[in-house]
Amino acid sequence: MVGVDEAGRGACAGPLVVAACALGPKLHPALENLDDSKKLTERTREQLFPAITRIARAWCIVEIPAWEVDSLGVHVANIEGMRRAVAGLALSPGYxxxxxxxxxxxxxxxxxxxxxxxxxxxIAAASVLAKVSRDRTMVAMDTELPGYGFAAHKGYSTAAHTAAMAALGPSREHRMSYANVAAARLMQRDPVRSAVDEVGEMHTAEVRAG
Structure with a gap:
C-alpha cells in the first residue's frame, strides 16, 4: 500500500513538493507519533523524517518548480507530481x-x-516527507534570494511576504500566475500607477477618518 501527499499547494512561491511512501502492514513503534504533517510541530516532523526514510519499504520525493506550476496550473501539477512520485518508487504498488x-x-x-x-x-508519512523536504528547500531559498523571508513563511501569503514583494518585486521562484504575485509584478512595472494607487488609498482613508 502506497500513500501520496503534497506540500506547498497553497503557497505563492517555491515548488510544489509531492511524496509517495510505502509502509508495512503494521505501524513501526518509531512512527507512533505519525499524523497529518500540518498537525505536527516542526521538531516532530524533523524527527519523523529519518525514521520514515529508514523504515519505509520505498519512498520518493518530487519537486514541481514554480514555473511548471504556472505552466500546468496547480491542480494538474499536483496530479503530475503524484504520478512522478509513484513512478519513482523502487517497487510496484498494489494500491x-x-x-x-x-x-x-x-x-x-x-x-x-x-x-x-x-x-x-x-499518506501521513508521505505528507511528512513532502512538508519537511519543502521547508528545507524554502530555507535554502531564503539564502539564495534574501529579503523575501522564505525561511519564515515558506512561500505562503503573509503580510510580510506581500510587503517584500511590493518592495523587491517577485523573484524567479514566485508563481507568476497567482493573483497576488501578478499584482506585485504589475506594480514593479508601473511605479507611477503604484504611486497613484497609494495616494488614492491615503485620500480615501482621510475621508473616512473625517
Missing amino acids: VLTDGFRVPGLPAPSLPVIGGDASAAC
Whole structure:
C-alpha cells in the first residue's frame, strides 16, 4: 500500500513538493507519533523524517518548480507530481491511497481518502516527507534570494511576504500566475500607477477618518 501527499499547494512561491511512501502492514513503534504533517510541530516532523526514510519499504520525493506550476496550473501539477512520485518508487504498488481526490494515470488502482493524511499512515508519512523536504528547500531559498523571508513563511501569503514583494518585486521562484504575485509584478512595472494607487488609498482613508 502506497500513500501520496503534497506540500506547498497553497503557497505563492517555491515548488510544489509531492511524496509517495510505502509502509508495512503494521505501524513501526518509531512512527507512533505519525499524523497529518500540518498537525505536527516542526521538531516532530524533523524527527519523523529519518525514521520514515529508514523504515519505509520505498519512498520518493518530487519537486514541481514554480514555473511548471504556472505552466500546468496547480491542480494538474499536483496530479503530475503524484504520478512522478509513484513512478519513482523502487517497487510496484498494489494500491495507491491519495488524500482527498482521485489521481488518473497511476500505475496501480487508486483510492481517494478524505482526510487521508490523518487516517492512513502511508499518506501521513508521505505528507511528512513532502512538508519537511519543502521547508528545507524554502530555507535554502531564503539564502539564495534574501529579503523575501522564505525561511519564515515558506512561500505562503503573509503580510510580510506581500510587503517584500511590493518592495523587491517577485523573484524567479514566485508563481507568476497567482493573483497576488501578478499584482506585485504589475506594480514593479508601473511605479507611477503604484504611486497613484497609494495616494488614492491615503485620500480615501482621510475621508473616512473625517
